[in-house]
Amino acid sequence: MPRKNHRRTACLGALLACVTAFGGALASPASAHRAVPPVSDFRGVNWADPRDNYADDAVVPSGLSTSDSYATTYAKSKAIIRGFAGLGANTVRLPVNPSSVNGPFWKSYRGAIDAATDKGFKVILGYWEGDDAKDGKIDDQAAYDRMWTRITSAYARNSKVHFEPMNEPFGYTSQEWRDIAARWVTTHRFVPRDRILIGGIKYSEDVKPVCADSRLDGTRIALHNYGFWHTDWTSVDQWKADFEERIGDCAARTVLDEFGASMTTGLDYNGPVNGSNEVAYIQAATDTIRDMGLGSVYWPGLRNGDTYSLTTLQGTGTDLSLKVNNQSGLDRLHWAWRR
Template sequence: MWKDKTLTNDKPRRRSPGRVLIGALAALALIPVAVISGASPAGAATNQFRGMNWAVLGDNFSTGPLVLSGLSQSDSNATVRAKANALYDDMAAIGVNTVRLPINTHTVGTTWWNAYRGAIDAATARGFKVILAYWEDGAASGGRITNIAAWNTMWSNVTYTYGSNTNVYFEPMNEPHGYSSSEWRTVAANWMSYHYSAVPARTLIGGTGYSQDLRDICNDSRFSGTLLSFHHYAFFYSAMTYDAFRSHIQTRLGNCASRAVVTEFGAPMSTGLNYANASSTDNFVRHIRAVTQVMRDNQMGGTYWPALGGKPTGSSGYDYYSMFALSGSGTNLNLTVRNASGRDRIRYGWGL
């Protein structure tokens, strides 16, 4: 997420034939529908992803180690696991089964990485899915990878460690807005060729721009076996009606809603907005209601931005988009929902 950027509308996959068919159909009938749909992302809904982003307080664009909100760089792996489990307990209470976590070249492979992995391992141990997404090295890098060699080394480390873990998913880059569509698709395709242990079915390729348009990615056969990462915020665009938001979102999903995960969407959760109000004239309410309706209509999953962390709003000390307020100390951490109607609407989008 990058909330300081003002965006305008983007311009930016010799037996009798009869006996063979009958045998195939009989065998197919014995396979659960969920298994069939999960075999290829190209034809599968993605609402198995019911998630939240766990972010750094101050956002994830950094030229240093990524220390998630609630963690300390002095924490051991065991401490990180204990803290993460306390937070995941509270997330799971509202239906979360997925967490999207940031990585960068200043975290992976360092001493802090040995501890940071506790957040990943705690999640997968409880059956959560984990989306690991690369954040560029600070906002000054302009939405481009500043060091391709370091980026590839980072991903080699990550995919070597988690390539065989079926609960871990890989997102080569968050919001690749510094690249043209053609450039980004080449970068992403090269990444897939290089990091072959990241199977396409567990790879999420971000849309063009701020991951806000999937159409070019969707139509590129090099990504036909992957999942797709989509972002949509009200502040990306001018104010719209609820119906206009729904149409806008659906248009930018192209023909690939069945493979898309809305890995970022969010709105203020600390200002008392009523996300249950279908007749609200508030642009944030209309937006969240529209995003979650499109998700539900298309059986799409999503990871709300953020559970905690993010860019502090004013002098509040927290991002007012954050779903939870963090309290407690040590490993005894607790999360409290900031807005019940917002929580309920997110759950509605997940299909709950």
């Protein structure tokens, strides 16, 4: 560059630096222009506490312990996440509650989140209420707010981490839940909306009211649906129609982040239905995920003692691995994920 331009360039550089600094103070990650991946990029599993994530104390995913250090938690989690990756997953959904985040376990528990994101996984952090309530409502608003402030302060800038304000808000009316969700989005406006998953109404069973609320535009929506909700349904088409009714025209925003069936009873999910509502349900669920381009997170990838668990944890200490419980169930997930 000719010497006569140095002063002009320096001035321009300083001006740009000031503008950038000023703009950075006003702009938030949520307003940044960037490519948003399709919802189908969520291909995952839940990693759950043996107690089903409803806990009055810290919620602890299977294989972890509140007595473990950050380093031990990270090492255990690295092994388990490696097992999930071997299934073909790229996403893990983890539970949080005020006891696990506002208390001493948070320092260690972050090792699980960090191990997953370091592996390139998306992480969905979802709030579960305590076991003593189970009324489908936030247990303690002040503790809940502190929890989310701590979580978002730590991970809002990590593009791999996603936030689900509440699992199955069945204690609220549709309007009440959408008001709560809209308040969460406004409070945490610095979180990009495509990294927020708002549960459908009731047991996260219907996404259409959330999808239609303009205050929640741009967020992802979490759907739950289980075969045991209709044990007498043995038609794949009947189940497909049920999924379609729950989703409406909101497929582009929907992540089916809980669905599952028995994986330890020897069912063949690749074979004929033969009167099994579980086989019909899993075939319909995985067909729907594939056909509608949904995101999906199987329940659970790992939960000790759960007959729905896709895997069994093996090993001791930090030398851990996962054993697949039902290859045909995994085959159906691969079908859904277009693997």
